[in-house]
Amino acid sequence: MHLAAHFPGVNATTVWADPRSRSQIDFSSFVHLARTAERGKFDFFFLAEGLRLREHNGRIHDLDVVGRPESLTVLSALAAVTERLGLAATVNATFNEPYELARRLATLDHLSEGRAAWNVVTSSDAFTGENFRRGGYLDRADRYTRAAEFVATARELWDSWTPDGDSRPFAHDGEQFTISGEFTVPRSPQGHPVVIQAGDSGEGREFAASAADIIFTRHGTLEAGRAFYADVKARLAAYGREPDDLKIMPGVTVVVGDTDAEAQEQAYEIRRQQVSPQNAILAAEQLWGRDLSAYDPDGPLPEVDPVVDSGLVKGRVLHGDPFAVVARWRAISEAKGLSLRQTVIETTTRQSFIGSPRTVAAELTAFVDERAADGFILVPHLTPGGLDDFVDRVVPLLQESGAFRSEYSGSTLRSHLGLAEPVWKG
Template identity: 45%
Template sequence: MSSTTAEQTTAGAAASPADTDHPIHAAHTPSGTIRLGVFFQGVNSSTAWRAPGAGDQVAWESFERLITTAERGVFSAFFLGEGLRLREHQGVPLEFDVAGRPDAQTLLAALASITRQIGLVATQNTTYNDPVDLARRLQSLDLLSDGRAAWNIVTTDNAWTGENFRRGGYIDHAERYEHAEAFVDVARRIWRGEDVDHQGRHYHVRASGRLPRSRQGEPVLFQAGVSPQGRDFAARTADVIFSPFGDLERAIDFRHDIVERTLAAGRSAESVQIFPGAEFILAATDAEAEDKLRWVREQQVGPQQAIALLEQYWGRDLTAYDPDGPLPDVDPLVAESGVTRGAGFQFEKAQELTRAWREEAAQKGLSILEFARSRQGSRGSSFTGSYDSVAEQLAEYARWGAIDGLNITPWLIPGGLDDIVDELVPRLQERGVYPTEYSGTTLRENLGLPALA
């Protein structure tokens, strides 16, 4: 197994973290197991749309096949991402976003009826929703699924989403977690059947929770967002963090940081689980997996996608550039780039980033197309290798307790979990680091979270 970018992981070569500058946190007791979830992002640039076997991103059959395969593989959770508005560049929807995303809770309610044990996680933002309404809808999903619902709390970096809503615009990054904290507090009180009278800075609500509690009490709380404010928010509030840090050293560093923050918040070191996002490219041998990785990257990123990727960061029309030529030697145009608008990514950073990319590409002799392919899979981690070497690598993760699970974004919809479930899962089970069956029927039980009082 090897890797194409520095961010990706290298099987068999996982350095012993104790020998590095990345110590395991002394207060944290590893569970010794790895769980799996599947992250269905909806429209995205990590799915190979043009590969043979690629299916429809919004058809029922795709969701049905993915979730039933995941449940066969004893996956803890099926996640849906949220993107309320197509990403745009210069007023035109991005080519990646050729289709919208169906509403997560509608879809999960339907999927609840064809599954029995897998968790159902809806990514829902706190910036544009309203807490009483969202709490009721999530609680409905929890009741319908008999205690399998979870809420992946995001504040969303999709600033332009605000244009879809009555209030327009968006809340500054600095304020979004303050808003999120009040939001989650109200939602929880609704779940607990309390009478809420919240007169806060962001909204005024008087309401009362009237639905009964589900078998797991209330939905499990996931959180995604890694700024210092996001981490503190998770440390105080979440059961599980969906992180982008999957390679071993960064996973250990992140665990260390979260344990510190969790202890500071008065919770135990194990009270917040960490599931990094991950991509798996598997084959019978390491060499075959390497070939497959190259092929998958070619399928994921063609010349047009490569230019579109750079345009998001440069904030300008780059269609005149040759995808087989060097990276553009011009500075980015906009004050805040499209992909990160609202995430505090200002002009200087765009300039810094694009300069660094230009230097990296020139140094490695990469064209625009080659560079864009090398960036693919860098958010989270890409595990590429034979079934055995990736199983061994994950067993190592379990021993270190760096993570509690991985959230897989399949590179192929809907067949992208098949080899994971048929080949990798049994090897993990043989190594004793993966559940052989669900330990209960609620998500809280299957994640090993303590029961609520």
């Protein structure tokens, strides 16, 4: 299996109130998690992106992280303190340009001697676009059109240098970009940085099948994972690709205890920390699109209907139809006798893998064996020590069983992932 480490950031997973939690912007935090992942022989270290501080009811959301450094800068520094670990940056294809981003990624690939990766994300969000001169003009239907041409253009730039080190002029004339000139960075050690895509929509799956090396998903159950895996892998043939050309890696959380029972107790306490009374009201307001500050988080669910596109919460993505989600929450609350806060805990924060080291290792292995995933991107609940237990207690069992590498066999990220170097297209 393949394993990656996600640096905790702006999400409901991170427990900032834990006394062991440290800074999300201090370089030592990045170093700790990256070195832990490399000690565990992980494939890569993954940074998310946030281009604007989230707002709630017209104010900066004070339960969020308010600082998030630029990913490629952090990873360039980490290249100097790691040796084999892949370095993956999330960079938006909507608010960047191919020439400059291709140059920055190629530079990271050289600095790290072939360990760079780009997680391609898109945005049609005018709220985020307000931080950029052209604003959020991009129609949602066009975001993957731009992203696909962006990736193709970046690859043209990377291929404008031959494997022998000769530079050739480039010229691209498309619907999204018209550029020409000479690229300033020689062909990198991997040929191209690894491309990651995060998305679950039909458009996102098709984009991944056509252009990505890894797809980052959010399917945590075996059944959902198998369905997603089969669907995406079946799309590859249309682009002349083999099933192993695209690695499917869901983001997962893990709680490890001495026994399964102890791990369950720890998981319950973590969920309570993740969903404070304030966070429970926030989650409900995001879903209902209403000010619910008058409601008791330990009382029943609001009896009112949701308001669609109210603009109360900005910078967060709501998955699914709010009326359907509210109906599901109400059914769960009524069936189990849960308060609002308990319902939020039940529906939004369930850990993916909980148990003793041996239980967790067996369940991870089963996911891969049953074709629900090719590996996992671990999202710890603590910064920066949230991976320590997993690396110290679970990884040795995976290595012992032969499910995971004991040593790196190559030096580039492509070699870790079993991906061939791209054929040069001169």
